[in-house]
Amino acid sequence: MEAAQAIENEKQIVVALAGNPNSGKTTIFNSLTGSHQQVGNWPGVTVEKKEGQLVSEGKVIRVVDLPGTYSLGAYSEDEAVARDYILFEKPDVVINIVDTTNLERNLYLTTQLLEMGANVVIALNMSDELKAKQIDINVAKFSELLGIPAVQTVGTRNQGTKELVLQALQATGNKKPRVVQINYGKEVETELAALEQDILSNRQLTENFASRWLAVKVLEGDQGILKGLAKYSGLDRLLVRRAEAVKRLEGLLGEDIESLIADKRYGFIGGLAKEVVTRRQTTEERFSMSDKIDRIVTNRYLGIPIFLLAMWTMFQFTFKVGDPFIGWIETFFEWFGGVAGAWLESAGMPELLMSLIVDGIIGGVGSVLVFIPNIFLLFFAISILEDSGYMARAAFIMDRLMHTLGLHGKSFIPLLIGFGCNVPAVMASRTLENKRDRLITILITPLMSCTARLPVYILFAGAFFSANQGLIIFSLYLLGLVLAILMGMLFKRFLFKGGTSHFVMELPPYRVPTLKSTFIHMWEKGSSFIRKAGTIIFAVVVLVWVLSNLPVGVEYASQESILGWIGSFVAPIFKPAGFGTWEAAVALVFGILAKEVVVGTLGVIYGAGEAGLTAAIAQAWTPLSAYAFMVMTLLYIPCAAVIGTIKRETNSWGWTGFAAAYTLVLGWLMAVLVYQFGRLVGLG
Amino acid sequence: MGGSVLPLGFLQVGRDAVVRELGNGRNLTQRLLEMGIVRGTRVRIIKNDMGGPLIISIGDGRLAIGRGMALKILVEEESKA
Numbered sequence: 001m002e003a004a005q006a007i008e009n010e011k012q013i014v015v016a017l018a019g020n021p022n023s024g025k026t027t028i029f030n031s032l033t034g035s036h037q038q039v040g041n042w043p044g045v046t047v048e049k050k051e052g053q054l055v056s057e058g059k060v061i062r063v064v065d066l067p068g069t070y071s072l073g074a075y076s077e078d079e080a081v082a083r084d085y086i087l088f089e090k091p092d093v094v095i096n097i098v099d100t101t102n103l104e105r106n107l108y109l110t111t112q113l114l115e116m117g118a119n120v121v122i123a124l125n126m127s128d129e130l131k132a133k134q135i136d137i138n139v140a141k142f143s144e145l146l147g148i149p150a151v152q153t154v155g156t157r158n159q160g161t162k163e164l165v166l167q168a169l170q171a172t173g174n175k176k177p178r179v180v181q182i183n184y185g186k187e188v189e190t191e192l193a194a195l196e197q198d199i200l201s202n203r204q205l206t207e208n209f210a211s212r213w214l215a216v217k218v219l220e221g222d223q224g225i226l227k228g229l230a231k232y233s234g235l236d237r238l239l240v241r242r243a244e245a246v247k248r249l250e251g252l253l254g255e256d257i258e259s260l261i262a263d264k265r266y267g268f269i270g271g272l273a274k275e276v277v278t279r280r281q282t283t284e285e286r287f288s289m290s291d292k293i294d295r296i297v298t299n300r301y302l303g304i305p306i307f308l309l310a311m312w313t314m315f316q317f318t319f320k321v322g323d324p325f326i327g328w329i330e331t332f333f334e335w336f337g338g339v340a341g342a343w344l345e346s347a348g349m350p351e352l353l354m355s356l357i358v359d360g361i362i363g364g365v366g367s368v369l370v371f372i373p374n375i376f377l378l379f380f381a382i383s384i385l386e387d388s389g390y391m392a393r394a395a396f397i398m399d400r401l402m403h404t405l406g407l408h409g410k411s412f413i414p415l416l417i418g419f420g421c422n423v424p425a426v427m428a429s430r431t432l433e434n435k436r437d438r439l440i441t442i443l444i445t446p447l448m449s450c451t452a453r454l455p456v457y458i459l460f461a462g463a464f465f466s467a468n469q470g471l472i473i474f475s476l477y478l479l480g481l482v483l484a485i486l487m488g489m490l491f492k493r494f495l496f497k498g499g500t501s502h503f504v505m506e507l508p509p510y511r512v513p514t515l516k517s518t519f520i521h522m523w524e525k526g527s528s529f530i531r532k533a534g535t536i537i538f539a540v541v542v543l544v545w546v547l548s549n550l551p552v553g554v555e556y557a558s559q560e561s562i563l564g565w566i567g568s569f570v571a572p573i574f575k576p577a578g579f580g581t582w583e584a585a586v587a588l589v590f591g592i593l594a595k596e597v598v599v600g601t602l603g604v605i606y607g608a609g610e611a612g613l614t615a616a617i618a619q620a621w622t623p624l625s626a627y628a629f630m631v632m633t634l635l636y637i638p639c640a641a642v643i644g645t646i647k648r649e650t651n652s653w654g655w656t657g658f659a660a661a662y663t664l665v666l667g668w669l670m671a672v673l674v675y676q677f678g679r680l681v682g683l684g
Numbered sequence: 685m686g687g688s689v690l691p692l693g694f695l696q697v698g699r700d701a702v703v704r705e706l707g708n709g710r711n712l713t714q715r716l717l718e719m720g721i722v723r724g725t726r727v728r729i730i731k732n733d734m735g736g737p738l739i740i741s742i743g744d745g746r747l748a749i750g751r752g753m754a755l756k757i758l759v760e761e762e763s764k765a
């Protein structure tokens with residue numbers, strides 16, 4: 001402990017990981033720090049900065065993983081996080097993770113880091129895939145030409161990372177990193193020199209930034225950077241100068257300034273690549289394996305059916321494989337409840353305490369834990385989906401449909417993430433460049449059915465639709481998705497008028513997920529569910545149990561208990577939807593804290609053992625009202641964690657309230673519609 | 685060389701082309717530049733349904749590009765090999 005403290009006090013070395021999206025930053029971050037941050041095969045997985053620690057050579061290094069970015073221009077919120085960190089936090093070393101299979105594009109960011117005078121170490125990542133393409137990079141020469149250290153790595157196999165850390169440690173001693181200068185051509189250079197003179201006379205700016213780099217950024221008119229610099233005085237004058245310079249240059253050279261500068265950068269990069277890259281393959285492959293798969297998967301007619309089939313398979317897998325486990329766990333809890341009860345009784349445990357353990361904890365938390373196998377299996381399937389590269393394709397397929405509705409194909413990725421959990425899904429909206437698109441996506445994401453709602457579906461579908469369980473549950477997932485898209489369209493039409501923004505997105509190659517990584521991802525997400533069961537679900541279930549015993553002397557979990565009062569107060573609202581019992585109402589009320597609690601509450605009320613629970617539910621609901629209840633659970637008010645995230649991401653109580661209110665109304669309307677329509681056609 | 689200049693979105697699957705002009709709109713241009721599409725970049729059409737987004741290749745990378753954007757990027761088609 002003390003030794004750790006001593007190390008703590010020494011000045012920590014801060015190393016930031018920066019690079020293009022999907023280049024493998026988080027993979028390397030995880031292997032450096034032993035963290036388990038989310039990795040996935042699509043651009044924009046990481047949307048906030050994550051920190052971890054690493055001890056090497058007796059030194060503690062603080063490692064910071066950043067969202068991916070193509071430049072420092074920052075169009076979207078996640079890119080702004082990366083830009084701000086690199087510009088203003090000034091890490092000791094920036095490890096620039098480069099996807100070598102897209103070397104030239106990746107080096108575009110590198111050139112800017114180097115111009116900035118950042119202390120850069122380059123990781124030439126994905127070198128396994130490069131090798132498979134029969135391409136070689138002369139690392140020594142690359143490093144020599146750029147004048148900075150470079151290491152070949154394979155993030156997924158933890159190759160080269162040790163060397164990377166050593167290089168980074170060495171680089172920290174480097175107080176004057178080499179600043180790479182790109183020659184932008186005579187005319188541009190003249191203007192740059194003039195701007196740089198201006199900058200040099202501004203103490204505030206020169207103290208913080210390399211003057212040459214800043215001159216380039218100002219001339220280029222990089223909005224992201226200029227916005228970030230707005231707080232410094234004297235910027236206005238620079239901008240006036242810039243406008244004059246741009247006019248002169250564009251008149252002289254007949255091209256817009258951004259293109260002029262970018263051309264030179266790519267010229268520099270191209271020259272470098274020519275020196276260090278050799279392709280051993282002589283005949284070029286016109287269409288890669290990924291292209292061939294894309295022909296089918298993104299086909300204009302087959303695309304959506306294939307997507308639906310993939311979803312259907314995912315849910316079938318979750319049930320068919322999970323079903324036998326449920327039976328075993330149920331039996332276990334029933335047995336455990338009985339044995340524990342008997343044992344506690346013989347030990348002379350007070351009756352109240354016994355009820356807490358048997359009815360409250362085993363009945364409530366146990367009834368949720370029964371669904372662990374299904375939840376793990378769903379996470380297993382989601383993790384395959386995320387690692388395969390299909391996520392970006394789904395966005396592609398949906399772009400056409402979403403576009404006609406005024407939405408953005410990229411919005412579809414947060415929606416898909418929502419199948420796992422709505423919290424990261426809401427955060428994933430950060431990748432959308434346009435503020436309106438982002439807000440719409442945040443508002444509709446909670447309609448996506450997350451794993452927390454799965455226990456409710458399995459319980460009810462198991463009680464009423466055991467023959468078509470998979471189909472019933474699939475229909476709920478689909479309903480959530482369809483309503484999300486429809487609501488998005490409505491919001492776009494009535495709340496956020498305006499054109500749709502442009503869609504450009506990198507499509508990563510398909511990768512076969514390894515069994516190991518899939519299991520690790522499943523375990524990560526699954527264990528967070530178990531943790532949730534041990535914390536929030538546990539706490540709420542105990543609260544529900546307490547309320548079902550109050551006021552003192554009341555019959556346990558009866559309508560006269562406080563729990564009963566709350567339920568009876570709310571219940572009339574749900575009468576038109578077919579589930580106007582106080583038990584159903586109170587389960588929904590507490591379910592706002594966490595959706596699993598809907599099941600937990602019913603478990604506390606109806607007593608231990610899932611078989612008992614199923615029987616009780618079969619009494620209190622009809623198949624039709626059960627379906628309406630599931631629809632309600634799917635749609636009404638996002639859970640507390642999601643509400644918190646919406647508040648944080650929109651920074652507005654107004655929008656947060658709106659999200660809660662509209663989902664409640666929508667949920668109620670849909671539940672009533674289902675029930676009344678069902679009765680009309682004679683299903684009731 | 686010497687092919688005609690036309691919007692990227694008009695090209696058939698399998699055709700190669702060289703980028704000549706990026707449409708206007710500063711955010712759009714910047715984004716394309718940093719993703720590797722500059723004047724002189726060689727692209728190949730991997731997928732184009734003449735409706736909806738298209739997939740193009742730039743070297744070994746693949747980009748999905750919305751239809752609207754693909755109509756603003758002007759390219760010169762390379763004559764068939």
Ligand SMILES: Nc1nc2c(ncn2[C@@H]2O[C@H](COP(=O)(O)OP(=O)(O)OP(=O)(O)O)[C@@H](O)[C@H]2O)c(=O)[nH]1
Pocket residue numbers: 020021022023024025026027028038039040041042043044045046047066067068069125126127128129153154155156157387511
């Ligand atoms: N073949 C191969 N795949 C890799 C390597 N490094 C990472 N990957 C895979 O590349 C994908 C992206 O990895 P991430 O670590 O999530 O990338 P990132 O840079 O953090 O991405 P963003 O957070 O979206 O910016 C994942 O599917 C990884 O398994 C590598 O060296 N070789």
Ligand SMILES: [Mg+2]
Pocket residue numbers: 025026027038039045046066067068
């Ligand atoms: Mg990441």
